[in-house]
Amino acid sequence: MDKEKLKKCEEEREEYLNGWKRARADLINYKRDESERLKEMEGRGADRVVRELITVMDGFEEGVRETKDEGMRIVYGELVRALGRCGVKEICPGEGDRFNPKEHEATGETESDAPEGTVARVERKGYEREGAVLRAAQVILSKSRKSQKNNQ
Amino acid sequence: MAKILGIDLGTTNSAMAVVEGGEPRVLENAEGNRTTPSVVAMSRSKERLVGQTAKRQAVVNPENTIGAVKRLIGRKFDDREVQEDKKSLPYELRKTNEGGVEIRMGETWHKPEEISAMVLQKMKLDAEAKLGERIEEAVITVPAYFDDSERQATKQAGEIAGFKVRRILNEPTAAALAYGLNKKNNEQIVVYDFGGGTFDVSVLEVGDNTVEVKATGGDPHLGGEDFDNILMGFLLGEYKKREGIDLKKDSLAVQRLKEAAENAKKELSTTQETEINLPYITSDAAGPKHFLMKLTRAKLEELVGDFIARSIKLVEETVTSAAPRGAGMKLADIDEVILVGGQTRMPMIQEQVKHLFGKEPHQGINPDEVVAVGAAIQAGILQGDVKDILLLDVTPLSLAIETLGGVATPMIQKNTTIPTAKTQVFSTAQDNQPSVEIHVLQGERPMAADNKTLARFILDGVPPSPRGIPQIEVTFDIDANGILNVTALDKATKKSQSVRVEATTSLGKDEIERLKQEAAAHETEDRKKKETIDAKNRAEALVYAAEKALRENPNVKENVKRDVEEKAAKVKELLGGEDAALIAAAADELSRSLQKIGEEMYNKKEDKSEGDHATP
Numbered sequence: 001m002d003k004e005k006l007k008k009c010e011e012e013r014e015e016y017l018n019g020w021k022r023a024r025a026d027l028i029n030y031k032r033d034e035s036e037r038l039k040e041m042e043g044r045g046a047d048r049v050v051r052e053l054i055t056v057m058d059g060f061e062e063g064v065r066e067t068k069d070e071g072m073r074i075v076y077g078e079l080v081r082a083l084g085r086c087g088v089k090e091i092c093p094g095e096g097d098r099f100n101p102k103e104h105e106a107t108g109e110t111e112s113d114a115p116e117g118t119v120a121r122v123e124r125k126g127y128e129r130e131g132a133v134l135r136a137a138q139v140i141l142s143k144s145r146k147s148q149k150n151n152q
Numbered sequence: 153m154a155k156i157l158g159i160d161l162g163t164t165n166s167a168m169a170v171v172e173g174g175e176p177r178v179l180e181n182a183e184g185n186r187t188t189p190s191v192v193a194m195s196r197s198k199e200r201l202v203g204q205t206a207k208r209q210a211v212v213n214p215e216n217t218i219g220a221v222k223r224l225i226g227r228k229f230d231d232r233e234v235q236e237d238k239k240s241l242p243y244e245l246r247k248t249n250e251g252g253v254e255i256r257m258g259e260t261w262h263k264p265e266e267i268s269a270m271v272l273q274k275m276k277l278d279a280e281a282k283l284g285e286r287i288e289e290a291v292i293t294v295p296a297y298f299d300d301s302e303r304q305a306t307k308q309a310g311e312i313a314g315f316k317v318r319r320i321l322n323e324p325t326a327a328a329l330a331y332g333l334n335k336k337n338n339e340q341i342v343v344y345d346f347g348g349g350t351f352d353v354s355v356l357e358v359g360d361n362t363v364e365v366k367a368t369g370g371d372p373h374l375g376g377e378d379f380d381n382i383l384m385g386f387l388l389g390e391y392k393k394r395e396g397i398d399l400k401k402d403s404l405a406v407q408r409l410k411e412a413a414e415n416a417k418k419e420l421s422t423t424q425e426t427e428i429n430l431p432y433i434t435s436d437a438a439g440p441k442h443f444l445m446k447l448t449r450a451k452l453e454e455l456v457g458d459f460i461a462r463s464i465k466l467v468e469e470t471v472t473s474a475a476p477r478g479a480g481m482k483l484a485d486i487d488e489v490i491l492v493g494g495q496t497r498m499p500m501i502q503e504q505v506k507h508l509f510g511k512e513p514h515q516g517i518n519p520d521e522v523v524a525v526g527a528a529i530q531a532g533i534l535q536g537d538v539k540d541i542l543l544l545d546v547t548p549l550s551l552a553i554e555t556l557g558g559v560a561t562p563m564i565q566k567n568t569t570i571p572t573a574k575t576q577v578f579s580t581a582q583d584n585q586p587s588v589e590i591h592v593l594q595g596e597r598p599m600a601a602d603n604k605t606l607a608r609f610i611l612d613g614v615p616p617s618p619r620g621i622p623q624i625e626v627t628f629d630i631d632a633n634g635i636l637n638v639t640a641l642d643k644a645t646k647k648s649q650s651v652r653v654e655a656t657t658s659l660g661k662d663e664i665e666r667l668k669q670e671a672a673a674h675e676t677e678d679r680k681k682k683e684t685i686d687a688k689n690r691a692e693a694l695v696y697a698a699e700k701a702l703r704e705n706p707n708v709k710e711n712v713k714r715d716v717e718e719k720a721a722k723v724k725e726l727l728g729g730e731d732a733a734l735i736a737a738a739a740d741e742l743s744r745s746l747q748k749i750g751e752e753m754y755n756k757k758e759d760k761s762e763g764d765h766a767t768p
Contacts, residue, residue: 055412059429059430062440104208105208106211107211107404107407108211108403117196124408133183136208
């Protein structure tokens with residue numbers, strides 16, 4: 001009788017102990033997930049702001065190229081640096097660089113001296129923040145002159 | 153317990169969700185987006201790309217970039233629809249020996265289900281990475297009009313991707329599930345689904361936990377993309393009219409304008425007017441040119457009005473036409489209307505649907521995600537047959553402690569999962585207060601007197617000190633059986649007192665409900681009462697501070713001193729009444745006068761600092 005009781009007790013103990021361990025583990029996991037999620041949310045908030053700013057940057061960049069006002073140039077440089085401090089990096093491949101669809105978006109093709117299928121020129125810079133592409137760099141790919149003739 | 157993934161496998165975009173802790177959660181893909189383009193490509197460097205990356209090289213590699221396979225899956229090559237779509241699809245199709253369709257991608261030919269499987273596989277991998285666990289099973293949605301062969305092919309796509317497909321679910325049914333409408337009885341539901349490239353309307357009948365599709369209709373080639381295109385055409389035309397420049401030839405300008413047009417379209421869902429500003433869009437002999445245009449909601453509505461009218465007509469036909477073309481019902485027979493698809497954010501669509509049925513459509517859930525959410529809910533129902541091992545209880549009512557002015561300060565909020573504990577530090581309300589009374593309360597009302605008293609005890613032996621200085625640490629601890637232990641500890645003397653309350657959860661269900669309702673009913677009046685108390689507490693603290701300041705600074709100018717004394721007297725007088733606004737105003741005045749003492753002190757000797765603020 002007592003033996004049976006003891007066995008039952010032990011079983012229960014095992015069950016409760018497991019349940020308790022599971023609950024502890026659940027909490028630890030939840031805390032970890034939650035802190036990750038918080039970090040992610042924070043990053044996403046920043047990403048949203050930067051995404052909005054990207055198109056403004058396009059126009060600003062163009063304007064700075066046109067203007068003779070040194071002050072505007074400094075202001076633009078400061079804006080780029082401020083974004084840099086927030087972890088924002090430009091994606092700006094050079095001529096002849098391999099086309100990488102993870103960071104580049106092909107918007108057209110043109111004849112150029114660069115090897116076929118590589119980047120001929122960048123139409124609009126891309127931007128990334130902590131490894132996440134906020135906008136892919138929009139690039140024109142090279143179509144070699146020879147293959148152009150072949151096609152015709 | 154393995155999770156089952158709910159997948160909305162769309163024509164242009166797909167989305168996925170799981171049920172976690174009873175709640176659906178949309179999962180982002182590896183790129184951090186909540187939707188994944190249903191596009192697969194074989195790049196020129198012979199790399200297989202899926203989703204956003206495939207889309208990014210579509211312009212230069214159209215013949216090997218495969219999208220919209222949903223239009224082909226499970227169909228015969230000779231189907232009229234396939235022949236029709238073939239004309240506009242940039243990739244090559246051929247007929248298989250069995251009469252099915254095959255698609256050329258790179259050097260190899262694939263069945264549509266293989267292409268869909270590549271999209272599904274990416275989603276599976278991304279979901280696994282996101283959740284940190286393996287996912288073996290899925291619920292995949294299809295349009296309600298899909299026939300058996302299209303459903304079978306979709307199921308096979310899931311299996312090729314490595315899923316055990318637990319169910320193929322109709323998209324409108326998923327939407328109804330997302331809104332919990334499956335629990336209704338004998339209701340007729342219309343689902344209006346305006347996607348990127350397709351428009352579907354379905355009439356459903358729910359009853360007895362079953363959902364039956366009564367009729368389907370729509371237009372497989374009407375969608376939000378048509379809106380974008382017509383808006384683009386308008387903007388290009390306007391610019392040409394104004395500036396004489398055709399931007400169509402400039403790929404960068406077109407790209408920028410397209411993005412701006414899409415953004416403007418979205419913005420006009422919440423505002424009446426927006427601006428499309430694209431500086432340095434192009435240049436001519438005179439220098440750089442800018443694109444500056446105002447666009448009103450009315451103009452957008454004028455441009456797309458015909459599309460919307462067409463969709464409304466299709467809805468009407470689908471509901472009222474006799475079977476098998478329609479459901480053979482009257483518009484008034486429809487009980488609920490659900491909006492699906494991003495384009496339904498447009499107010500004109502919402503208004504016209506509302507006008508047609510004379511009722512407010514459901515639209516609380518993100519219309520881009522509602523189908524995936526519904527699929528996840530179905531998955532949750534399927535995974536629900538595994539019983540939860542540990543059932544945890546919650547506290548039905550909040551537990552609180554009485555603080556200065558008879559306020560009930562919550563320690564443990566209602567519906568907190570137990571066991572749990574919470575500690576907070578309180579102080580004394582008066583100078584040299586020798587003891588504190590701990591009054592333990594249960595209920596949702598802000599004032600102590602309106603809640604139920606669970607226990608009272610006194611912690612004495614608090615050493616004489618100014619009010620706000622002693623630190624009394626109060627701990628509420630509820631164990632798994634719902635037994636509450638309240639402990640008060642004086643941090644200076646380490647002296648403590650505690651009490652055990654057994655009956656915290658012994659309230660009957662009815663009583664709990666009654667208390668909650670009471671709290672709701674008294675909300676306004678209670679809030680006012682609490683505001684009064686808060687104002688009084690603040691005013692009292694100010695009077696105390698004023699008296700202290702005068703005591704400690706005997707050299708204050710006579711007129712300043714008199715001013716403070718008068719203001720303090722006025723506050724004290726008002727404290728007898730109950731007018732929160734008057735008390736607050738008098739307190740503000742006193743506060744301003746008090747600042748003068750401070751200013752004077754600082755002006756006299758800037759080195760001597762003034763400390764200590766009394767906290768109630």
